[in-house]
Amino acid sequence: MKLNYEYGTQTIEFHVVYRNRKTMEIQIQAPDKVTVISPKGIKEDEILKAVKDKSKWITQKLFQIREMEYLKRDREYVNGESFIYMGRNYSLQIVIDESCKVPEAKLFRGKFYVHTHSNDADIIRLALEKWYKEKALQKVLERVSYYQKYFDLAPNKVMIKEQKKRWGSCSNKRNLYFNWKCIMAPSPVLDYLVVHEMCHMVHMNHSPEYWNLVKSILPDYEKRRELLRNQGVKYDL
Known part of the structure; x- marks a missing residue:
């Protein structure tokens, strides 16, 4: 049954x-x-x-x-392999150019392109990681700026970091740190992460008052949080 x-x-x-x-x-x-x-x-x-x-x-x-x-799956960093950006999957295309001194990744017309002198997996991964980190900082700064209207306090710094077990954090000096892999999440989830950390500028805990503040800004935050919990493991290189 x-x-x-x-x-x-x-x-x-x-x-x-x-x-x-x-x-x-x-x-x-x-x-x-x-x-x-x-x-x-x-x-x-x-x-x-x-x-x-x-x-x-x-x-x-x-x-x-x-x-x-x-x-369990192993990344190979080969043509056709899929990578996530803002909740969508894009296939990888490697462009070998022996004159290319600095490998570079870009997203163009629905594909990830990596221009490189070598098809070495580590070189390709690092090029993609660099691109992701740059995009993560740009997008997070944009969303922090958007949600600032809900707060009297402003962050001291906003930074992107390599974080193994956390999506973000807020220090007692109002420094906001975000895991660069957050840029792989769809917009609603990314916004939840931004609001989550910005609310810690007001409440440095997860008290009922804290969650009430989150809910006043994102009434559907629980749905967004659940999506992160279910899909977050996929946001990786």
Whole structure:
């Protein structure tokens, strides 16, 4: 039997298997595969309630599995490989030019082009990373400027950094730091990240007052945050 329900902005689907047992068990076996092993005779409503009570745990496990599956893939940096920018995928085209001293990446007519003297993967990756960082700083500065109208305080500095586990941070001196990979996210998610850090200029915590401020600026922030949680693992080189 297959059932589903809504949790936030997600639809969680799961299969129910009845067995001779006394307790119910929820198994997360693969990306998007949830199985509930239930004692025989348990009603559908009871199963739904049990699964809903575990919603947070289920979504976390699903995300972890998706993350592990995604990270297993190896980038090759070859023609036709896909890279994300502002939520959209663009294929890579490598242009070999032996006279090219400084490898350079650009986005042109729906493709990423890397002009380089070598097809070495590290050289191509660094050219793409440089391009992403430049675009990230430009876009983040633009969005910070746009949302400044909601704040009495202004950031001291806005910078792009290499951050392994965070999308952004705000120091007690109102320095805003953003992970350069944020530029891979679609505009609604990028705006959420910008507003999230700017609100820390007012509240250096995640108190109810903090989230109320975020919501006053982005009423649908939870939807944007959920999208980041579900898709964020893809924003990588």
